[in-house]
Every structure is written in structure tokens, then in C-alpha cells.
Amino acid sequence: MAKTLITGGTVVTAADTYRADVLIDGEKVAQIGQGLKAAGAKRIDARAKYVIPGGIDVHTHMELPFGGTFASDDFETGTIAAAFGGTTSIVDFAVQGFGERLAKARDAWLAKARGKAVIDYGLHVIVRDVNDRVLREMDTLIEDGVSSFKLFMAYPGVFMVDDASIFKALTRAGENGGLICMHAENGGVIDVLVKRALARKNTAPKWHALTRPPEAEGEATHRAFQLAEMAGGIPLYIVHLSAAQALEQVRLFRDRGLPAYAETCPQYLFLSIDRYDEPGFDGAKYVMSPPLRERWHQEELWKGLARNDLQVVSTDHCPFCMKEGFRGLPKQKQLGIDDFSKIPNGAPGVETRMVLLYDGGVVGGRITLSRWVDLTATTPAKIMGMFPRKGTIAIGSDADIVVWDPRATQTLSAKTHHMRVDYSPYEGRKVKGKAVTVLSRGEIIVEKDRFLGKKGRGRFVKRGSPILQQ
Ligand code: URP
Ligand code: ZN
Ligand code: ZN
Numbered sequence: 001m002a003k004t005l006i007t008g009g010t011v012v013t014a015a016d017t018y019r020a021d022v023l024i025d026g027e028k029v030a031q032i033g034q035g036l037k038a039a040g041a042k043r044i045d046a047r048a049k050y051v052i053p054g055g056i057d058v059h060t061h062m063e064l065p066f067g068g069t070f071a072s073d074d075f076e077t078g079t080i081a082a083a084f085g086g087t088t089s090i091v092d093f094a095v096q097g098f099g100e101r102l103a104k105a106r107d108a109w110l111a112k113a114r115g116k117a118v119i120d121y122g123l124h125v126i127v128r129d130v131n132d133r134v135l136r137e138m139d140t141l142i143e144d145g146v147s148s149f150k151l152f153m154a155y156p157g158v159f160m161v162d163d164a165s166i167f168k169a170l171t172r173a174g175e176n177g178g179l180i181c182m183h184a185e186n187g188g189v190i191d192v193l194v195k196r197a198l199a200r201k202n203t204a205p206k207w208h209a210l211t212r213p214p215e216a217e218g219e220a221t222h223r224a225f226q227l228a229e230m231a232g233g234i235p236l237y238i239v240h241l242s243a244a245q246a247l248e249q250v251r252l253f254r255d256r257g258l259p260a261y262a263e264t265c266p267q268y269l270f271l272s273i274d275r276y277d278e279p280g281f282d283g284a285k286y287v288m289s290p291p292l293r294e295r296w297h298q299e300e301l302w303k304g305l306a307r308n309d310l311q312v313v314s315t316d317h318c319p320f321c322m323k324e325g326f327r328g329l330p331k332q333k334q335l336g337i338d339d340f341s342k343i344p345n346g347a348p349g350v351e352t353r354m355v356l357l358y359d360g361g362v363v364g365g366r367i368t369l370s371r372w373v374d375l376t377a378t379t380p381a382k383i384m385g386m387f388p389r390k391g392t393i394a395i396g397s398d399a400d401i402v403v404w405d406p407r408a409t410q411t412l413s414a415k416t417h418h419m420r421v422d423y424s425p426y427e428g429r430k431v432k433g434k435a436v437t438v439l440s441r442g443e444i445i446v447e448k449d450r451f452l453g454k455k456g457r458g459r460f461v462k463r464g465s466p467i468l469q470q
Contacts, residue, residue: 001026004442005038009046009403013053013392014374022051024399027441032395044437044444046403052373053392054088054119054400054440055354056380059239059263059314062092063112067344069332072319073420075116076455078350081418083119083446083453085351086435088400089381089390089461091122093150098129102137106146110460117458118451119440120400122384124148124181130165135172145462147385148179150239153220154187154289163227170231177465179383180228181237184220184246185212185290194341205283206276208340209291217290218245225253225260235259235468237383240316242268242290244300251309259468261383263312264301266349266356267292271425284333285322285423287343302366305375312383313375315353318346319421326422348421352412358404359431385464399442408434418451 004024011020011032021036022029062078064071073081075092082090094109096102102125109123125141127134127149138149151166152159161169166182173180193211197203202210221238228236241247241262253260267288272295276283286292304310320332336343354376361367367375381391388397410416412426438446445453 002442003038003041004044004439005036005041006044006046006051006401006403009049009051011051011393012369012373014370014378017369022393022401024439024442027399029393029395029397029399032393044403048407049436050369050404050406051393052402052404053377054402054438055086055376056089056386056391057082057087057315057317057350057353058091058312058380058384059265059316060090060092060350061316061318061346064093064318064346065095066318066346067342068335069320069330069344071346072321072329072332073317075113075121076118077418077420078317079118079121079458080451081351083438083440083451084418084435086354086402086404086438087119087350088402088438088440089120089122089386090350091124091384093124093126095126096128102127102134102141106141113458113460115456118445118453118455119458120461121458122386122461122463124150126150126152126159127169128159128161130161130169135168138172138178139176142176142178145460147177147463147465148181149173150181150183152183152187153224154183154185154190156187156191159183160187163223166224167227167231170228170234170236174232174234179235179237179466181239182224183240184217184224184238186216186220189216198339198341203339205281205287205340205343208287208343209273209276212289212291214243214245214293214297217243218249221246221249225249225258229253229258233258235261235466238262240265240290241310242297243293244297247300247304247309254309254470261468262310263314264305264310265314265316266353267347267425269298269301270356270360272298281337284336284343285425286347287333287336287340287345288316288318288347289345306367306371311375311379313353313357314380315349316346317348317350319348319419320344320346321422323422327420347425348419351417351419352426354435355410355431355433356426358433363432382467382469385466386461387467390461399439401439402435403437405434405436406432408432408436410434
């Protein structure tokens with residue numbers, strides 16, 4: 001078995017920051033300590049660098065079918081981009097077709113990932129149709145390592161399920177140990193606002209944000225937690241939380257001692273609603289749901305991260321190109337040129353999450369180094385049932401490790417990123433920090449800006465029940 005010795009670095013985990021060498025034997029971490037020796041081992045010099053657990057992005061949409069097109073990254077391009085950014089595992093969302101078995105969705109996504117993914121991946125299933133058979137199927141999927149299910153309170157007729165369905169799914173998750181992940185926006189109200197805007201010929205991208213007010217997110221978040229409480233105090237995880245009104249609800253239920261959890265995403269920490277005013281159709285770059293909010297929400301979200309009312313930073317990576325024909329891709333954002341409600345929802349981010357949070361959070365003095373690791377790797381691994389195999393540097397854990405240069409600087413740009421999308425929401429932004437060497441299960445897959453891994457080397461991760469801590 002090949003051995004690799006990472007020497008002279010500063011190991012950062014969610015708990016500690018200390019100087020140590022890390023010895024990898026095959027796919028696992030074998031020893032951690034000072035002055036380690038290993039004859040014949042490959043050596044990685046990590047002096048003046050951080051040695052961190054590989055990032056875990058628990059919210060991605062590779063090739064998601066949406067609004068008549070598909071998210072532009074597939075499991076190959078998307079996971080290569082993730083690796084360049086220091087992310088070594090993702091959890092992607094398979095989509096149940098109406099009337100279809102959940103296993104069919106799972107198998108379809110496994111087929112998309114197999115032979116393509118370069119890092120390890122788990123799957124959630126988006127449930128569109130809650131019935132007795134589907135509820136029973138949740139149990140078997142959990143046994144097979146798909147332990148979380150996303151429900152939508154938005155997109156009527158497409159993804160949205162009613163409160164009764166949510167209540168039933170929550171009750172079942174309470175019995176089988178699965179986790180319900182919720183897209184919390186009031187889809188009914190949003191639909192009325194969208195129809196009104198279009199009737200008044202308000203068709204520009206900014207109307208996407210104006211018809212999805214933060215109160216619609218706050219209301220749905222409250223309702224979701226209330227349903228989880230009625231179902232018996234069942235754990236509930238809110239995805240892509242963007243608004244202070246929703247955060248207030250997370251805090252309220254956590255303060256009552258309920259197992260309430262939520263993630264936010266870099267776009268909500270760094271970008272604001274004024275982006276929709278960019279010239280021409282450029283506001284479409286930021287059409288995602290929930291939409292970007294007024295700037296003041298950002299400080300609230302940062303406080304939420306620092307105080308553990310928000311436990312995870314994921315990306316909701318769901319890229320669509322602005323121009324038709326980029327790398328042979330069909331029309332995507334342009335589908336909504338005359339009608340904002342037809343712009344496919346989503347934006348790229350899987351490559352830039354770690355550095356944005358490092359730069360804005362750690363360098364910006366808002367969170368500690370350990371909290372950065374906690375938010376981007378350790379707690380995602382715990383909540384999504386991958387810990388301690390993933391999400392930490394410990395003896396016996398997978399050697400998913402990133403050597404991070406805190407002094408490197410980079411300028412984020414679509415010209416240099418690896419995501420298959422023709423724009424960056426952060427174009428021109430200068431950031432500090434960079435993943436210089438990335439190992440996945442002991443194998444160096446990124447080194448000195450070069451991808452060294454093999455297409456299809458990534459493996460499906462069977463996940464367990466969430467490990468939940470208040
Ligand atoms: O706009 C978004 N968020 N697109 C992806 C689908 C979802 O709701 O997560
Ligand atoms: Zn969503
Ligand atoms: Zn999403």
C-alpha cells in the first residue's frame with residue numbers, strides 16, 4: 001500500500017489547530033504526530049500551510065433537469081471543479097419522477113455519477129410524490145445509504161408538496177432515522193406574486209427577487225419547524241437559508257430545544273439584491289431560489305454562523321450558462337429572456353465555497369480557522385451521516401486532505417475556473433487562500449494547479465443517520 005507523509009504543516013480540525021505530520025497508508029490516515037518517519041513514503045512539504053479535512057459540499061445539483069434544460073456541470077466537470085477548490089466529497093440531489101419509485105431516482109443518479117465522478121459522492125432524493133409506498137421506500141433507501149430526502153414548499157406543480165405530505169414524511173423520518181431537508185419558501189404566495197408581475201409586464205430578472213420576498217421564506221421556515229414539532233420533535237434541516245426572517249425561526253426553535261438545523265451558501269453571504277440591476281439581461285446570473293437579499297441580511301447570516309444557529313455552508317451548485325452554445329451546451333438562462341419566471345434557477349459555486357469562506361470568514365475576522373473547517377467539512381459530515389469516515393483528520397478516517405496555502409491569492413474568474421459555466425458570480429473578486437494539494441482517499445488528485453486524478457475514481461458513499469448535536 002502506498003504511503004504518503006505530509007510534513008511540517010499545521011493541522012486544523014473543527015476542534016484543534018496544531019503542528020503535526022500526517023502519515024497516510026493507502027486510503028486512510030495512519031498516524032498523526034511530530035517528527036513522523038516513513039521510509040519510502042511520498043512526501044508532501046506543508047510548511048507554512050494548513051492541513052485540513054477535504055471540504056464536503058452537501059448541496060449540489062450536477063446535471064439537474066430544470067425549466068426545460070439541465071444544470072451545465074455533470075459529475076465529471078463538477079467534481080473536478082470541486083477538487084480544485086478543496087472539496088473532496090459532495091452530496092447531490094436525485095429527483096423522483098412523479099409516480100416513480102425513489103430507487104429509480106437513486107439509480108438514475110448513480111448512473112450519472114458512475115464512471116465520471118472524481119471525488120466521493122453521496123445522494124439525497126428529492127421526493128415529489130409522498131404516498132404510502134414512497135414512505136415505505138424511504139426505509140429501504142436509508143438501509144442502502146441514502147439517508148436524506150428533500151421536500152419543497154415552493155414550485156407548485158413541479159416540486160411542491162403539501163403540508164400533509166411534509167407531516168407524513170417527517171413522521172416517517174422520525175421512525176426510520178432519515179433526515180428531511182426542506183426548501184422553505186411559500187410557493188403559493190410566490191406564484192400569485194409572479195403572475196401579478198407578469199400581468200403588469202414586469203419581465204426582467206430582478207422581478208424574480210421581488211416576487212420571492214424574505215417573508216415567504218420566513219413563513220415557510222416557521223411552518224416547516226412547526227410541522228416537525230407536531231410530528232414529535234423530528235430533526236429538520238433547512239437548505240439554502242438566505243433571509244434573516246428564516247434565521248430568526250431557526251433560532252426560535254433551537255432555543256426551544258428542538259433539533260432545528262440549517263445551511264446557508266456563499267452567495268447569500270457575499271452577494272446582494274442589487275446584482276439584479278446589472279445591465280441588460282445580466283441579472284439572470286443571480287436568478288436562484290431563494291433569491292439574493294438586501295445587504296443587511298448578510299451580517300445576520302454571519303452572526304448565525306458564528307453562534308451556531310447555522311451549522312453548515314454548502315453551495316447549492318446549480319449552474320446554467322448565460323450564452324447559448326458554451327462548450328456545446330443548449331440555451332439555458334436565455335430561456336427567460338422575455339419572462340423572468342422561465343429563467344432556470346441556480347448559480348455556480350462548488351469550486352469557490354472553501355476560498356470564499358476562508359477569505360470572507362477567517363481572513364475577514366468573522367470566524368475562526370476551526371469554525372471554517374467545522375462549517376465546510378466536519379458538521380456537514382456529521383449531519384449527513386458521513387462522520388468520522390469523512391470530515392475530519394483522525395486515525396482511521398479517509399485520507400481526504402487538503403494542503404491549504406493561507407498566503408496565496410487568487411482572482412476568481414470564469415476565465416480560470418473549472419466549472420462548466422460561462423460566468424462567475426464573483427468575477428474579478430480577489431481572495432486570499434488556495435487549495436494547493438488535494439488528496440482523495442490518499443491519492444493526490446490536484447497539485448500545483450493540475451488535475452492528476454482519473455475520471456470515475458470517485459465512489460458512492462453510503463451514509464448513515466445524522467449525528468446531531470445542538
Ligand atoms: O435556484 C436553485 N436553488 N436551484 C436549484 C434547486 C433548488 O431549489 O435547490
Ligand atoms: Zn431548493
Ligand atoms: Zn438546491
